[in-house]
Amino acid sequence: MNQDYIKPDVWSIIEEGFDKERVKSSESLFSMGNGAMGQRANFEEKYTGHTFQGSYIAGVYYPDKTRVGWWKNGYPEYFAKVLNAPNWIGIDVRINGEYLDLNTCKAVSGYRRELNMKEGWYQRSFEAVLPNNIKITVKATRFLSLAFNEIGAIAYEVTPLEIDAEVIFEPYLDSGITNEDSNWDDKFWNTTSITAEGGQAFIEAHTMKTNFATCTFMQSQLIYNGEVTIQTPVESKTEFLVKHSYVQHVKKGETVALHKFGGYTVDRNHKPLELIKAAKTALKKVLDLGFDALLDTQKLAWANIWEMSDITIVGDVKAQQGIRFNIFQLNQTYLGTDSRLNIGPKGFTGEKYGGSTYWDTEAYCIPFYMATKEPKVARNLLEYRYNHLEKAIENAQKLGFSKGAALYPMVTMNGEECHNEWEITFEEIHRNGAIAFAIYNYYRYTGDYTYIPEMGLEVLIGIARFWHQRATFSTQKDKYVILGVTGPNEYENNVNNNWYTNYLAKWCITYTLEQLQKVKEGYSDDYHRIIGVTKLNDTELEKWAVVAGNMYFPFSKEHGIYLQQDGFLDKELIPVANLPKSQRPINQKWSWDRILRSPYIKQADTLQGFYLFEDQFSIEALEKHFDFYEPFTVHESSLSPCVHSIQASKLNRMQQAYMFYLRTSRLDLDDYNKEVEEGLHITSMAGTWMSIVEGFGGMRVVKDKLSFTPRIPEQWEAYSFKINFRNRILKVAVSQKETKFQLEGAEETSIRVNGKRVVIAPNKETVVSN
């Protein structure tokens, strides 16, 4: 953890000073993305120091053959890798023949990176003395266009300071790239054509196995003294690389700039044979605009995003920077316009984890997207799972389930399971419940019931069938039990009757039965279609009801709490606070067996159930469970602190809530887990948003109405957020003494604040004392 690395600033992420040891960390922190593609903040120019090169295209992956120590029956055959894509950002720079390479410069000063989150651009500037003693300043500005999401732009400026110099820019495209995490050192890309003509260049390459066709392209402009110089570059090609060369004699103190435009066209959006044509069309548009005008569209697009999703915090710059970083990264990763895409756990910032979709999407991300975007965005995320239903049924079949039971994968790209640890893939089945919960949550928040008869009910039926088959009857307990699972707390494997899983299973069946009835009554055509497809009959439904009605829940009378799983109380119940610091984090200090038999909880497990289903438990029950489980929680998952922050807020323990908030919001900026160089923790960032809106703000939807219980950490003067609730925009601003509500539009609405009904008139502040 390093709290001084990133300078506090309310709108920007700023690094000052060049430190070779931090290059890889900063490559993660300054990553760019526009939902369709993204990249780590690798240098444009040559760099021979340690770097982790990464450019990524949404939806383009590779099924890397699974590699395990001992094969278990049912393992997925492959692990879907987030693929490092061809590099379009590269610009070699030579000054009087000498390559600019920050690793070999005699001196580097004034080095500064800024990621301007407000406007959506990234800039790096420095002064350097090259090995040939030439001193230059460099300023490189880059962004990935939101307006034209196949395009990125770079303005790379060089100024020789002490003498006139010949500056050569060599922008290139390179498809000779690899993944650091390849299992078998397979070749992932096949380059099929390299074209360079009239100042444009194109590399056509397709992925092996998945055969995704892509075209990586570029075109540049040379600007000297503010004028675009017409120069047809010298072109050169090698097996995987195409390069242009622009030469300019630059007077001392004057600036030459290369404006490079590049990016990808892919066959998800175009016919495979028309990728070059599409690239040319995209290039023409942005070349006509030029760098500055394109940047203006970028600022506008980000202004629109912030208009709806910004959270302000007054009196705590680091907290302000943290929450904006989280919101910025979520928007860089996923914009919700394409239901074939999802929210990768590392977004476009690294390779680790593989797959794009985890239960994180349903349990953590959907609330953020529902509240800050059009309802269609969350619906796209739900449709993504509907489109994968068939694969989820196949996945369940592979594991021995039948008759349309669906088990959604733990990790996926295309609906198939692609994780390869049995205790996760086979046993962490609670993810199936989160997918059902998201359907419920979507309707609760948006009021849009149509998704359920149109698509959601089929998903619910598949999931209910799974739970029905997965539970078995214990004659000993005279109840249905669910044996051999891993709960959200992955520091337990193969446990029996994980309370969260059992609860979710019962809930899924009950909820599905209710929706079946509702659809039967209100959407007769859909109902008959669904019954036809699923071949559901009353006998099966009765069996479901028996299982749901007789589910076993481990409970301790002594403690008055549900047990995380059978036998939890047999553990040595030493609170985390009593562990020597030298033993933590336990996932780095302890062997796996020791972790498993310890009581320590990686992330909210029983408390996750109390979060999702809070209306079914009293505040006293929450307090009891929080007081029991939190002391054993090590929060070694990025998904843990946010749920605890929300619950601490609910219990009005603001010090604790604030502490958890800080931990979630600056996890990557302060590199708590010393792993930021591998990439950012994208999905947990939605949890940070929840910590403020649902935690401090206490926002809930109760019977179709918004409800708030505003609280504020004593460290803050004020904070505000906006939400889109059923197409009404409400701004909530909380200070130490009061909360102001402001509604856009023409109609009044009523909400509940601290349990009391409050009518909010549009376009004027309604103030409620805290």
Next chain:
Amino acid sequence: MNQDYIKPDVWSIIEEGFDKERVKSSESLFSMGNGAMGQRANFEEKYTGHTFQGSYIAGVYYPDKTRVGWWKNGYPEYFAKVLNAPNWIGIDVRINGEYLDLNTCKAVSGYRRELNMKEGWYQRSFEAVLPNNIKITVKATRFLSLAFNEIGAIAYEVTPLEIDAEVIFEPYLDSGITNEDSNWDDKFWNTTSITAEGGQAFIEAHTMKTNFATCTFMQSQLIYNGEVTIQTPVESKTEFLVKHSYVQHVKKGETVALHKFGGYTVDRNHKPLELIKAAKTALKKVLDLGFDALLDTQKLAWANIWEMSDITIVGDVKAQQGIRFNIFQLNQTYLGTDSRLNIGPKGFTGEKYGGSTYWDTEAYCIPFYMATKEPKVARNLLEYRYNHLEKAIENAQKLGFSKGAALYPMVTMNGEECHNEWEITFEEIHRNGAIAFAIYNYYRYTGDYTYIPEMGLEVLIGIARFWHQRATFSTQKDKYVILGVTGPNEYENNVNNNWYTNYLAKWCITYTLEQLQKVKEGYSDDYHRIIGVTKLNDTELEKWAVVAGNMYFPFSKEHGIYLQQDGFLDKELIPVANLPKSQRPINQKWSWDRILRSPYIKQADTLQGFYLFEDQFSIEALEKHFDFYEPFTVHESSLSPCVHSIQASKLNRMQQAYMFYLRTSRLDLDDYNKEVEEGLHITSMAGTWMSIVEGFGGMRVVKDKLSFTPRIPEQWEAYSFKINFRNRILKVAVSQKETKFQLEGAEETSIRVNGKRVVIAPNKETVVSN
């Protein structure tokens, strides 16, 4: 399973008819070994069909870097591979320029393999028509010398049948070999010199990483018309291969033979720089003898082995063949003369499993070696673990244990853990108890207490310390519990309070405390040395006693049985008999999670405890537990049927006992699990021996006396076995009506038969009615 593949024969394993599909299976079944080296029954001559090449040198292994899907803290860094060693058996054969290759011959007839177990040789003979239409007969006889264990010999005879022919023999050595199961395709061998001079050839090669130096060598004689022809062969070399060439014009109907002598000298037995010298010495000895005289020494050596270890069965050829095959293979694998070696689970017959030492040695093999060899052999096996004590302490430290606690590895070559599945390596800790039990068993059987003060007590202390630390206190149960283990039944992982493990833990501590007292009283010097080394004090001992005295054992009042683990009765208790055949073996048909949550037992678990500690349970208790657990047992481990056979015999259920016996004794010969081509199941073969001696014969040691409860399956007329009990040789012959005892030596002894004392006079038959 194929019961007709191997011809029934009381002393030989015989295959008739050439079937390319069976080449790999037969390569396993006809494997040779002499304790120091061994090899699969690969053809000497070129063979282009499917084959699994394997030559192995005892104690020569390679630490292959662990490859797992997701790394867990504490994993061993490598998996010790049984290494395919340089090939010395190869002889290319050309007839009039055409290579003999059974895969390309126009016709093969009269093909026969015989493994003569009585005399310890293997012979292959056939008639073949080569692609050039020349018809020949071939007879190749091979053995690995017991008298000179660095040497193997081959007599390869060719007879052209219809025309005179030029026969060229090209014996060679080849170090360009690989392992089929390599994790990373590492190069395992480094060849440092290839020498050919005066008809001898040597390849010096050392293993990578472990740096074991070896010399593979050969020298041959050409025999024509029964005369050794003096011929200096033409020599040729390539990067990894050296070849001799012997040419002979052979008249129609006459026979030319090549007698090839080869093998390995290794730096375990010689100085690394003197391996060639040692090879020359070995070659001189056997060349002086010649093939036939050397074969005579072989027959004599095997006669000596059989004299002591043979079991005869009258009236059931397949059962007779089965038990001799088991005894033969055990002796091929391990002869007990070198305490640096152990009993690999596949012996010298394949690569699978890696490592040479499992708990199989202590739990299954030691009784066989104690009863059929000098006591020194079993003691060597115990010393092997004593020599690894330091590594076992290191292993425990890696997993978080302290103060000299020892956890012996699940799989090892040199004392270090080298398995790589957490649920086995970290959790299958019961193996630690088997090592303590073997110490107890050794003393019980041999009466040699000296091992305990000299070495065993230190091992026991390390083990007791482990159990003391591994148990934790459950306030809920007010008992010590052992959480997160895998029992002998590997179809359960990460369970709590596996009864067998808990029982063993308690027993280990109690037994160690007793031995401490005994050594203190009787071996004062040793006691003080050990206390000095281990820094044991009374406080620690008191703590041990508390844990042992308050161990928790899961028990079902309803069933009156100990539970395999906590929660076992929550499973769906459907007996194996009610499973559809299509679902078995479950390890091929079911996903891992389904196996884990099922009640099905891979091998004896609770019943393993009843086997080891039978004197602590009544026959009624055994019956109850047998009746409860056996119906859930799928016997998908080779170690399962033998324990069940012994217990069925004890319960006088002879039909069942016989059925289990057949399954264990002909597991490989009849290829029950369709995997014999990977190699043989060596360690479980000791279980077959136990099934007869301890099962049918009911042999036990009770208070320093032998005891028998002879029973006999109705399918047999009679059977007999011999045991060496405290240097007295007793032969036991059981028929349907009576049992005859015959004692070698001069003194009488008393034994118990069916609970009654019987005095056995030496050198005369004592007959007891059954």
